[in-house]
Amino acid sequence: MRLIVGLGNPGREYAQSRHNLGFRVVEILAARWELPLNRKGFDALWGQGQAEGTAVVLAQPTTYMNLSGRAVVKLLKHWRLTPENLVVIHDDLDVPFGRLKIVERGSAAGHRGVLSIQSVLGTEEFLRLKLGIGRPEPGVDPEKFVLGRFHPDEAEEINGLVARAAAAVEVMLGEGLAAARNKFHGTPG
Numbered sequence: 001m002r003l004i005v006g007l008g009n010p011g012r013e014y015a016q017s018r019h020n021l022g023f024r025v026v027e028i029l030a031a032r033w034e035l036p037l038n039r040k041g042f043d044a045l046w047g048q049g050q051a052e053g054t055a056v057v058l059a060q061p062t063t064y065m066n067l068s069g070r071a072v073v074k075l076l077k078h079w080r081l082t083p084e085n086l087v088v089i090h091d092d093l094d095v096p097f098g099r100l101k102i103v104e105r106g107s108a109a110g111h112r113g114v115l116s117i118q119s120v121l122g123t124e125e126f127l128r129l130k131l132g133i134g135r136p137e138p139g140v141d142p143e144k145f146v147l148g149r150f151h152p153d154e155a156e157e158i159n160g161l162v163a164r165a166a167a168a169v170e171v172m173l174g175e176g177l178a179a180a181r182n183k184f185h186g187t188p189g
Contacts, residue, residue, distance in 0.1 A: 095132030
């Protein structure tokens with residue numbers, strides 16, 4: 001079984017923010033797999049079923065980003081899973097705009113949602129799909145940047161990034177991590 005968690009902040013005011021890309025990927029997967037996120041519990045909205053021959057739980061924490069670990073640890077405990085079964089999908093300032101990076105471990109690099117998860121799990125070793133949002137212009141507060149919306153001229157590229165991330169999860173489940181990296185890691189398209 002895999003627990004696939006998209007990070008974001010709850011509420012309409014954050015729905016289109018840079019910080020909510022993880023939520024968007026999980027929503028695409030829920031639609032493709034006909035796995036509605038209609039269950040509430042464990043500090044998350046979640047759905048359970050099968051995808052690519054694998055049992056999966058899709059989840060969006062209902063806590064704010066910096067408390068994402070609360071939901072993740074509750075979900076893992078409920079299904080008796082370990083961090084090796086976890087896939088976290090999130091935005092990343094250090095990944096160039098429009099790029100996808102797939103990593104198995106590493107520091108949070110200032111991402112408060114990832115830091116929260118690492119803190120409660122006591123490990124940096126879990127799979128992550130990082131969606132590149134790039135860095136803000138000099139003088140722009142990074143926190144305001146991630147909570148802001150994409151510019152209209154970025155919409156097509158971001159929609160493509162979200163779709164590629166969803167496809168990467170499907171390939172990872174069906175063909176393995178190496179295949180997902182070969183097809184999706186790095187450059188767009």
